[in-house]
Structure formats: structure tokens, C-alpha cells
Amino acid sequence: MLSIEARGLTKDFKIVQSREGMKGAFRDLFDRKYRTIRAVDEIDLGIQSGEIVGYIGENGAGKSTTIKMLTGILQPTAGELKVNGFDPHREREQFVRTIGVVFGQRSQLWWDLAVRESFRLLKKLYGIPDEKYHAHLDRLTEVLEMGPLLEQPVRKLSLGQRMRCELAAALLHQPSLLFLDEPTIGLDVLVKENIRRFLKQINQEYGTTILLTTHDLSDIEALCHRVVMLDKGTIIYDGGLTELSRQWGGGPRLYLELEEEWDLTTLQGFTKDITAEWQHVGDRCYRVLLTGDNPSVSEVLSRVVPHASVKEIRIEEATTEDIVRRIYQEGVPNA
Amino acid sequence: MLEKYVELMRLRFLMMLAYRVNYYSGIIIYSLNIGVYYFLWMAIYGDQTSINGTTAVQMATYVAVAWMSRAFYFNNLDREIAQEIRDGTVAVQLIRPYSYLLGKGFQGLGEGIFRLLLFSVPGMIIVSLVFPIHLPSDMSQWGWFAISLFLGFIINTQLNVLTGLMAFFILNNMGMIRAKRVIIDLLSGLVIPITFFPEWAKNILVYLPFQGISYVPSSILAKGISLTEVISFLEVQLIWTVLLWVPIRLLWLSARRRLVVQGG
Numbered sequence: 001m002l003s004i005e006a007r008g009l010t011k012d013f014k015i016v017q018s019r020e021g022m023k024g025a026f027r028d029l030f031d032r033k034y035r036t037i038r039a040v041d042e043i044d045l046g047i048q049s050g051e052i053v054g055y056i057g058e059n060g061a062g063k064s065t066t067i068k069m070l071t072g073i074l075q076p077t078a079g080e081l082k083v084n085g086f087d088p089h090r091e092r093e094q095f096v097r098t099i100g101v102v103f104g105q106r107s108q109l110w111w112d113l114a115v116r117e118s119f120r121l122l123k124k125l126y127g128i129p130d131e132k133y134h135a136h137l138d139r140l141t142e143v144l145e146m147g148p149l150l151e152q153p154v155r156k157l158s159l160g161q162r163m164r165c166e167l168a169a170a171l172l173h174q175p176s177l178l179f180l181d182e183p184t185i186g187l188d189v190l191v192k193e194n195i196r197r198f199l200k201q202i203n204q205e206y207g208t209t210i211l212l213t214t215h216d217l218s219d220i221e222a223l224c225h226r227v228v229m230l231d232k233g234t235i236i237y238d239g240g241l242t243e244l245s246r247q248w249g250g251g252p253r254l255y256l257e258l259e260e261e262w263d264l265t266t267l268q269g270f271t272k273d274i275t276a277e278w279q280h281v282g283d284r285c286y287r288v289l290l291t292g293d294n295p296s297v298s299e300v301l302s303r304v305v306p307h308a309s310v311k312e313i314r315i316e317e318a319t320t321e322d323i324v325r326r327i328y329q330e331g332v333p334n335a
Numbered sequence: 336m337l338e339k340y341v342e343l344m345r346l347r348f349l350m351m352l353a354y355r356v357n358y359y360s361g362i363i364i365y366s367l368n369i370g371v372y373y374f375l376w377m378a379i380y381g382d383q384t385s386i387n388g389t390t391a392v393q394m395a396t397y398v399a400v401a402w403m404s405r406a407f408y409f410n411n412l413d414r415e416i417a418q419e420i421r422d423g424t425v426a427v428q429l430i431r432p433y434s435y436l437l438g439k440g441f442q443g444l445g446e447g448i449f450r451l452l453l454f455s456v457p458g459m460i461i462v463s464l465v466f467p468i469h470l471p472s473d474m475s476q477w478g479w480f481a482i483s484l485f486l487g488f489i490i491n492t493q494l495n496v497l498t499g500l501m502a503f504f505i506l507n508n509m510g511m512i513r514a515k516r517v518i519i520d521l522l523s524g525l526v527i528p529i530t531f532f533p534e535w536a537k538n539i540l541v542y543l544p545f546q547g548i549s550y551v552p553s554s555i556l557a558k559g560i561s562l563t564e565v566i567s568f569l570e571v572q573l574i575w576t577v578l579l580w581v582p583i584r585l586l587w588l589s590a591r592r593r594l595v596v597q598g599g
Contacts, residue, residue: 073426075592093432101430108427112350124342125431
């Protein structure tokens with residue numbers, strides 16, 4: 001079953017264009033100039049229920065705008081959208097009962113009141129029956145270690161503590177679909193890990209579908225099998241994480257520290273029958289990029305060792321972060 | 336269905352309680368206002384016992400009741416809504432299953448009830464000891480007053496919501512909010528009872544929503560107007576609460592369509 005089904009989803013923003021200088025400011029008073037910006041451009045997206053999908057893209061790529069359309073906050077300019085079987089914008093009040101949302105940069109808890117009060121409000125808002133509420137809250141409290149936090153006012157919580165409470169607040173009504181917009185922003189490694197483990201757990205236990213945007217690609221690596229990459233409002237990659245690195249990883253990189261300084265052309269000469277590119281990265285240190293049909297590391301070594309003595313070897317695989325950076329810088333030739 | 340809004344009201348009440356120290360300064364300001372207007376009116380009355388058919392005692396009572404009622408109907412929803420529109424929190428609220436505006440209205444009510452209980456009631460007792468005012472002992476009059484005051488609260492809250500929502504269209508509407516506040520204080524009869532306005536102004540004000548906020552409820556209690564007059568006053572208030580709902584609804588629908596989330 002599809003949780004999210006979008007076809008040709010588009011969002012335009014009208015932006016007031018200010019003119020320059022005093023004269024321009026006066027002209028703006030009477031005659032405003034607008035410019036239309038297309039934040040999301042005809043996106044097709046289908047997400048199966050039970051999936052965890054990472055939604056990534058640079059700042060301004062249109063991630064947040066998409067999330068806001070999917071959650072019913074913004075009305076799409078064009079396109080079809082069905083989320084959990086609802087039209088999110090038109091049927092907002094019924095629709096939002098079936099989803100949970102966490103905005104990493106915005107709190108949904110009542111700042112001045114104890115966390116428990118916010119939860120009580122949510123219980124009333126969603127009409128959760130007493131028994132179910134207590135059972136579920138107890139469970140969340142245990143897993144997210146919120147016990148000592150419940151009686152504290154939200155403003156006194158640390159970011160990590162607050163984030164755990166925000167997650168609980170988004171899940172209290174047991175939604176089948178969870179949107180997370182930068183859930184780990186500004187958190188330390190331990191809290192991040194905690195939250196990831198928790199998300200995995202609810203995905204497995206309740207089959208909760210999760211759509212997650214993040215700048216921290218280690219979140220994606222830890223959680224998602226599928227990534228959707230967005231650039232300038234269009235989807236440039238939609239598929240598995242492993243395929244992504246296979247396609248764009250560009251093979252492993254070999255770092256060599258040699259006993260003595262060698263000339264780059266000489267080194268290149270040793271490996272002229274395989275596609276390896278040598279780079280000088282420091283005193284007697286070299287990097288070998290293995291491109292093309294992935295020649296193996298041992299092939300490179302077997303050609304170098306007869307000539308030069310090797311002091312140290314290190315092999316690096318391209319990280320997701322490298323891959324993503326490369327895609328952004330070079331663009332996708334054709335995905 | 337109403338349960339969730341009552342919970343919002345309760346939460347606002349709790350929040351006010353958490354910040355009750357803020358209200359000690361409010362008590363002083365309201366007491367000063369009552370004192371200032373009391374002495375001002377007494378100076379105007381001088382030796383006369385009655386002006387425009389209003390006796391000095393009725394005037395003193397009017398001043399006290401009007402200001403204490405203000406504590407109930409007054410709220411900062413305009414500023415709050417404008418602020419939430421500007422920083423984008425309004426979007427976050429849309430992911431919860433309740434009506435944003437109705438929720439705000441009930442929060443305003445929570446605030447009003449808080450001030451009524453912790454501020455107006457004790458304040459009124461103190462004021463009645465200090466100044467020579469005369470409150471009716473007839474319970475039915477208090478009943479009409481309560482109904483009228485509640486309608487006044489609704490009208491004022493609707494005007495606040497309307498001004499607050501303007502932030503969707505004019506991003507910085509602080510000037511408008513301030514202007515609205517002065518207009519309401521003046522035209523609602525808080526500062527000068529409507530009977531003291533010139534004839535032509537009175538004729539206009541009868542058709543405006545403002546007098547329903549302060550003048551109507553305060554007059555019911557301070558002057559003891561006849562039942563037929565009370566009923567016709569309440570009718571006008573009721574009509575306005577319905578009428579004001581229309582522009583709010585339109586503004587909200589149009590705002591939601593053109594909602595731009597500030598700051599991502």
C-alpha cells in the first residue's frame with residue numbers, strides 16, 4: 001500500500017521584488033513587482049507504507065517545502081497528492097490525525113509548561129482513550145528515557161532532552177506515517193544514536209512509515225534503505241543507498257606513503273596499463289584514484305612494489321557525504 | 336469535540352499562573368487608571384450631581400466596572416497571532432487536529448478567566464472600599480451583565496484576531512495593532528462613555544461593533560437600564576459577533592492559501 005503518492009507535485013512562491021534606492025522604494029508603494037519562484041517542480045514520489053526514506057538536498061532545494069505540502073501546511077500549486085488516502089490540505093483536520101511531524105528547529109511543546117501538560121493536551125486533541133494513552137506514554141517514556149523530564153518545563157530542557165520529548169509528542173497518537181524535518185540537528189553523537197535506534201524500533205514494531213530530511217548523511221546511512229535526492233526542486237536520484245554509492249562512489253582510493261620522493265609521471269608510468277590516477281598529497285605521500293572498471297588495489301601495489309618501497313598503505317572508500325557532495329558539485333549527467 | 340478547546344483554555348490558565356508576577360504590575364496600572372479617571376470625572380462634575388442624566392456615583396461606578404471588565408475582555412491575541420505568523424509557528428500548529436483560530440479564541444478566554452478571578456474580583460472589592468461606587472444588588476442585572484460582558488469579549492477577540500491575521504498580508508502590522516488598541520479604548524466607551532459623545536458621533540457608534548465591548552456591559556451594571564433596552568443592546572452585540580465571523584473566515588482561507596512559511 002502506498003503511504004505517499006504524489007504526481008506532478010509543484011509549488012510556486014510569489015516573491016515581492018524590491019526596487020533599489022529611495023526612488024525604487026516609493027515606486028514599490030504603488031506598483032509592486034512580483035517574481036515567481038518554483039520551489040518544487042513536478043515531483044513524482046511514491047512511498048510504500050513501512051518504508052524509511054531519506055529525503056536529502058542542499059539548502060533551498062525544496063525539501064522543507066515538499067514536507068510542508070505533504071503535511072498539509074502548504075497548498076500545492078499543481079499536481080496530485082494523496083497521503084494516507086487523504087488530500088492533506090483540503091482534509092487537514094482528519095488527515096493530521098494519521099501523521100506525526102517533528103520539526104527539528106521548531107518546538108511543538110508548550111514552552112512554559114511541564115512536558116506532561118503538553119502531552120495531556122495532545123491526548124485531548126487526538127481524543128486518545130485513557131488506557132491507551134497511559135500504556136503508550138509509559139512505553140515512550142521508557143524507551144526515550146524521559147522519566148525525569150516529564151515534570152520539567154520545556155524551556156529548562158537541553159536540546160537533546162527536548163528532542164526526545166518532541167519525538168514522543170509526535171508519536172503519542174500512534175500515527176502510521178512520521179515526518180521528520182532535521183530531527184538530529186545540533187544533537188551530540190550519543191543522543192543521535194539513541195534517536196536512530198528508537199526510530200528503527202518503531203519502524204519494525206509498528207510498521208511506521210518514516211520520511212526524514214536531514215543534512216547529516218550518517219542519519220541516512222543508519223536508517224534508510226532508500227534515498228530521494230532533490231536539487232533545484234526536482235528529484236535527481238531516487239533509489240537504494242548502496243546503488244548510489246556504487247554508481248557515484250568512483251571506486252576506492254589508495255593512500256601510499258613511500259620511502260622516498262618520486263616523480264608523478266614516473267609513478268603514473270608504473271601503472272600505465274590500468275586506469276589509476278596518481279596525485280601528490282604531501283611529503284612522499286600519494287593518492288591513487290582507481291577509476292574506470294575498478295582495478296583492484298593489489299594490482300596497483302604489484303606494479304609499484306618492484307620499484308619503490310612502500311612505508312604505509314591506507315584504503316578509503318568514498319563516504320556517502322563525498323558522493324553527495326560530488327553530485328551537487330558536478331550535477332548528475334543522467335541518473 | 337469541545338473538550339480539546341477547553342484543554343487549551345486550561346493550559347493558558349496554567350501558563351498565566353506560571354507568570355503571575357507579571358500581573359502584579361498590571362494590578363497597579365489598572366488601579367492607577369481607575370484612580371485617574373475617577374478624579375478626572377469628579378473634577379468635571381464639580382458641584383453638579385448629574386451630567387447628561389448620569390449621576391456622579393453612576394459615573395464612578397462606570398469607571399470602575401469598565402476598567403475591571405477590560406481586564407476580562409482584553410487579550411494580546413492580535414500580537415500573538417502576528418508574531419506566530421511572522422516567525423512561522425503558525426505552520427507548526429497546523430499539523431495538529433484543531434482549528435487554529437478557535438484554539439486561539441479559547442486561549443484568550445483562559446487568559447480572561449484568569450484575570451477575572453485573580454485580578455478583577457479582588458480589585459473590585461478593593462475599589463468598592465476606596466471609592467464611593469454603587470453596585471446593584473439585583474442578581475438578574477448581574478446576569479445580563481455577564482452575558483453582555485461575554486459577548487463583548489467575543490467581539491473584542493474577533494477584532495484582535497482580525498488585526499493579527501493582517502500580518503499575513505502586511506508582514507509588520509505592529510502599527511495597526513497599536514492603532515486598533517487606541518481606537519477600541521476610545522470608541523468602546525472605556526475612556527468616555529458613549530452618552531458623552533456628540534449626537535452625530537453617537538448615531539454612528541450605534542452601528543459599530545466597538546460599543547458592544549465596553550459601553551454596553553458597563554452601562555448595564557452601572558446605570559441599571561431597562562430590560563427592553565438591555566435586550567436591544569444584546570441583539571446588536573449578537574449581530575456583530577456573527578458578522579465579524581465572516582471577514583475572519585475569508586481572511587483565514589485566503590491566508591492559508593498564500594501561506595509562506597517564514598524562515599524555512
